Amino acid sequence: MMPIAHFKKIYICLRIKEDAMPKTILIVGTLNTKEEEGHFLRRQIQKFGHSAVLMDVSMRRCSPHLESGDISNVDVARAAGTTIEAVESLERKPALEKMAEGAIKIAKRLYEEGRLDGVLGYGGSTGESIAVMVQKSLPLGLPKVLITTSLELASGSVEHKDIAIFPSITDMTGRINKINAVALAQAAAAISGMVEARPELPPEKPIVVASQYGNTTPHIERAKQILEERGYEFISFHAVGTGGKTLEELVRSGLVAGVLDVTTHELIDWLFGGFSNAGPHRMEAAGEMGVPQVLVPGCLDMIQFWAKETVPEKFRGREFYFHNPNSTLVRATKEESAEVGKLFAQKVNKARGPTLVAIPLKGWSICDTEGGLKTYYYDGTPTGRYWYNREADDAFVKAFEQHLDWTKENVDVIKAELHINDPKFAELTANALDDMIKGKWKKGKRYL
Amino acid sequence: MMPIAHFKKIYICLRIKEDAMPKTILIVGTLNTKEEEGHFLRRQIQKFGHSAVLMDVSMRRCSPHLESGDISNVDVARAAGTTIEAVESLERKPALEKMAEGAIKIAKRLYEEGRLDGVLGYGGSTGESIAVMVQKSLPLGLPKVLITTSLELASGSVEHKDIAIFPSITDMTGRINKINAVALAQAAAAISGMVEARPELPPEKPIVVASQYGNTTPHIERAKQILEERGYEFISFHAVGTGGKTLEELVRSGLVAGVLDVTTHELIDWLFGGFSNAGPHRMEAAGEMGVPQVLVPGCLDMIQFWAKETVPEKFRGREFYFHNPNSTLVRATKEESAEVGKLFAQKVNKARGPTLVAIPLKGWSICDTEGGLKTYYYDGTPTGRYWYNREADDAFVKAFEQHLDWTKENVDVIKAELHINDPKFAELTANALDDMIKGKWKKGKRYL
Structure with a gap:
């Protein structure tokens, strides 16, 4: 052998090559x-x-x-x-x-x-x-x-x-x-x-890419259904760092018609040292390339770590949700939320294409919902408080609005008294993105 | 783009293929x-x-x-x-x-x-x-x-x-x-x-493979010099787990003329949970394939871990040498040495080809040398004892000799009052392997 x-x-x-080169x-x-x-x-x-x-x-x-x-x-x-x-x-x-x-x-x-x-x-x-x-x-x-x-x-x-x-x-x-x-x-x-590969490409359909977490899956599923029915190819990425990076890379390659960025979570992990970190340029590619985008503060209520032991010392006094042995969520505070809100606005201000920021005021993840989950101390005892924290979420909104350049004609904001996973909210983002790609969107158009 | x-x-x-297949x-x-x-x-x-x-x-x-x-x-x-x-x-x-x-x-x-x-x-x-x-x-x-x-x-x-x-x-x-x-x-x-690749293969030379650590490099360098002068292609592998596995894989592929297994360290790491672990079948391929081999208990005086923090609790009361921040050596005890000696003999007993076990009685690594390094406790304070521990090494030899099948005609043992890195000892292993490959070796031939 x-x-x-x-x-x-x-x-x-x-x-024998046709182009002889x-x-x-x-x-x-x-x-x-x-x-x-x-x-x-x-x-x-x-x-x-x-x-x-x-x-x-x-x-x-x-x-x-x-x-x-x-x-x-x-x-x-x-x-x-x-x-x-x-x-x-x-x-x-x-x-x-x-x-x-x-x-x-x-x-x-x-x-x-x-x-x-x-x-x-x-x-x-x-x-x-x-x-x-x-x-x-x-x-x-x-x-x-x-x-x-x-x-x-x-x-x-x-x-x-x-x-x-x-x-x-x-x-x-x-x-x-x-x-x-x-x-x-x-x-x-x-x-x-x-260098000689000649892929048969699937039938020409415009591609929509989306960012997803388990915590935003109901939104993604509904939006996907709508957009597939309208003839788009829908590709979703798990926003755990590599997912967000690949999404941005695809957008930069020029192959993408629109971005449904429902899970911008990686921004907060980048800011505060969480593990789902896609680097400093996350949420910039579509803006730079002028590709239509709908942006949602999805899962910006949490900083994510793997096993409990991987949580840095400085976070151990905080409020937790232990999703599973390999996923430990830290509730973002008012102050952190405000900081992410500012960063979010700064990125939006650089966008050159159609950009809608859609904010679901009733919570940004499955965790972040009224009357839902309770939080725990690091040692596992209940804190007596809920994960849903409108005050923290509102601090994001306030900082975002304060730093946003409201004069830009290509940027709009819709605030909805809905939860991120409410089907109505998914319909809002999908419809707006579809309009953007088809050139039918303009600032001021409501989808509620 | x-x-x-x-x-x-x-x-x-x-x-157009010559074989038309x-x-x-x-x-x-x-x-x-x-x-x-x-x-x-x-x-x-x-x-x-x-x-x-x-x-x-x-x-x-x-x-x-x-x-x-x-x-x-x-x-x-x-x-x-x-x-x-x-x-x-x-x-x-x-x-x-x-x-x-x-x-x-x-x-x-x-x-x-x-x-x-x-x-x-x-x-x-x-x-x-x-x-x-x-x-x-x-x-x-x-x-x-x-x-x-x-x-x-x-x-x-x-x-x-x-x-x-x-x-x-x-x-x-x-x-x-x-x-x-x-x-x-x-x-x-x-x-x-x-499947169409057609590598130009280098001039036909028999290949000798060797196992190496920094701690056995002087031996390898001298043996390499001798074997290259005699017309062999000499390929050495870093015995940190993947190295030993690749060496065995090459031997099994049938491409190897002889094995200079000077650094059998991976055996002890496999037995006791060290990090340079090449699995349970290390030191078996040459024996099974009948490929000539010279075997040395190189670096069997140490169990290796990466950073200090990676040393399991059960070893922390032991004697250490902190080679660098990413290499922590634990001195093998008499008991462990005896256990490796037994395993070594069991593997040699299965060998089907020419097999020489060469034992350098004056130490098995740069650490393991008379009047050389001192050992430390886990906290960094000196133990006052030397790394070189003839008693531990001898426990290996005793257990090895006890479990070896001395009747096998294809297996021989040479014990030398030399250190593993003594040029004379490297000349011994290289000369014996050269003889084996050329069919000039037989049991009982001394190289001292």
Whole structure:
């Protein structure tokens, strides 16, 4: 059972392309320590009839390898507005960031000129970090392969992006051995196939994306039903950090017709250290791209942690709901709500497309409902208070209204004396979004 | 920047293969909930001129999808010696294991008959788990792609295996949308390329694999030098769990001429709950395959944990060496050493090929050396005792000798009054292994 037997059958592959242009794959690696691997990958891609451009992102000017890539590390440093000598004198982190900056500029330029059809990155920690940064800077759908010595590290840095990860099996030390020859050749073959992929796309329907929690599911279900009936493709994301990031990424890719952002929870976790954190740019993509959006303060009543033990010390004196052993909710206070309200307004103020903020005054989650759940102390004893806290929610509304730029013609606000999961409220958001996408929405139109 | 523009160029690919046989790719998924995805993947592979066999591993008999795969879940259950009705009545875990058992049998049979050139798995948790088990059962080097809804979960189950991981971006819910159409098509294209990979293999040299720790590096460096001079390709693995597993995997793949197992540390971590754990089958592959091996009790003087806080309560009264903030070593006791000695002998007794156990009586790691390091209590105060503990090491030797089957002609033991990192001891292990590979070794030959 010699696995290399798989590669013993020789054949010729003749490709006749309508456009007669070979595809171009960019290879990103550090040639100072991993030159042989780079050349090996390039030859493997060329066997498939594609061209490969080898970019050296080494942080050191290291003869005899100097300028051995098609794009040398001298070129990469120059693209970042510096020199390789200057990069060499930096600490590891800023040096890495400089090289990534240059590599991203070059890759984006190639892409915009139509000379980039895929990116193959390889490396240990340095090469891999830079390659992933380059890949993340390019649009969703462009083929991306990463060859890594550590699957665990790579899956962390790749996050939610469309990057395929190939383990190198043995370390990459500047030498091709019988083991990594097979692994590297397969990765090169994979991206050579990927640049030729021709997906049958499903019937053309405008896509609506939504953000969801168990706590907002009734709203999403009703809105989905309405929007699917009207001919939309409805894709929902679990707003636990990666979900929100993927939603924003899709919006930025230009594939999305409208955003039903019912579960903007990730904003509060970002502000106060909860675990469902989608970074500082959540709730910005649709606004920047001018994509129609309906925004709701869904689940902004809670800061979320995993197991009870993961709740930071500073929150332990607060009011809790222990949803399950892996989900611990902290009730947001008046002060926190006000801070989120301000942030919410600041993000809305930057929006360039149709934007409706719909506020359900009777509660923002299944937890946050009149006469519903009671809260607990960290030790599990009841506090005697309810989770629903209109005063806290109102503090959000007040701060939001205070910081909102009311003069913007593309932004409107509707406050409804309804709970977020009331079917009437879901009908409001779905109808408004449908109108926005169809160009029938304008500021001042009520949906109640 | 519509990413789908990448796929708009149409071309014809005409493949003329010397053997005129299409490659066959097995697709593994659960068709009860993800049928459309399976058919989509099959069609995408067919576009590349390969054939695709769709295997349904659903744990439920679920019309109208029943028997819709090329290999139905009824067939898979049957291959496991049961029926789909019986599987349906089981709990999730045993049901999953039964389906995996059947799927593995079918995949192995196809592979042995030369009718399997790659495996493409896809799924959420169930489909993915079964697909990974099938992929793990097949040899290194056979192309393997996994499409997953969770990179984090997948990278855990894939472990150290040569499985490429593709994120599905959106969930797989039995429907193809514009987003996952691109992701799935790329994964299918990738494996279609991979089955065509033709690596240039480096010049034919016999491969020697070794196990290494910082604590045994001087030994490895000297042995490597000797063995490379004699024309071997030398590949070393960091014995932190994945390293040992990969070493064993390579040995099982049949690609390895000899094993220099100088750092068998993972045995003690497996026995006592340390973090460098390579599972119960460490130090067995070479013995089973009859591959020449030199075995050394390297780093069996220590149980390893990561940060100090990760040391379980029961070890906290023991003697420590705090190597760095992420490496905490616990000194093995006499009793533990004796237990490892017994296990070591039991593994050696099963060996079928040339096996030399070389024991350096003057210490098993850089820590374990006369007049060297001192140990500390958990709170950081010195114990006043040294790490080197001949009494503990001797307890290993005694238990090992007591449980060894001394009648085996293929097994020998050399005890040397040397430290593991003494160049003379490295010369001993390297020379013996070289002899073994060349057929010049026999029981009783001394290397001192």
